[in-house]
Amino acid sequence: MFKATKAFSGxxxxxxxxxxxxxxxxxxxxxxEENGLLGLQIAGGIPILVYPKSDHTPAEFTVLNFPVTDIEATARDLVARGVTFERYGDDQDELGIHRGEGPLIAWFKDPAGNVLSIIQE
Structure with missing residues (x-):
């Protein structure tokens, strides 16, 4: 039914x-920005919808993952831009990169409190 549909997230x-x-x-x-909504343009051509909500509650899960080729360089660049990485356990290094089980990943929040991540490709 939806195989040909270009779905998008928001x-x-x-x-x-x-x-x-x-x-x-x-x-x-x-x-x-169109009709009071934002479209985040990402690789692949399908935008991510960001919409205002007066009673917004931040998501308690990662809403957007950014695959990167060099997570350490990206983390340093984001810190230089004012981003603070979240701490979820003891297996994160000084940059906030999770180095336990699974891929290298670091989480941060947007100004609305939504969780985003950078993840090593």
């Missing part, structure tokens, strides 16, 4: 202008 934020600034200027994504 999540809410509490302040669209702050979200636009973060995703465009801090993360360097191309961001569009």
């Amino acid at each position: 999540f809410s934020v509490d302040d669209l202008a702050v979200a636009r600034d973060f995703y465009a200027n801090t993360l360097g994504l191309d961001v569009t």
Whole structure:
């Protein structure tokens, strides 16, 4: 039924202008705005929808993962841009990169409190 459908994901934020600034200027994504909604332009051509919600509650799970080829360099660059990495356990290094079981990954939040990650390809 949906094999040919170009599905897309979306999540809410509490302040669209702050979200636009973060995703465009801090993360360097191309961001569009139409009808009061943001579109995060990512590789592959299908945008991610970001919408305002007055009673927004941040997601308690990762809403967006960014695969990167060099997680350490990316983490350092994000820290230089003001990003703070989350701490979820003892198996994270000084940059916040999880080095336990599974892939190398580091989590951070957008200004609305939604969890994002960088993950080593």
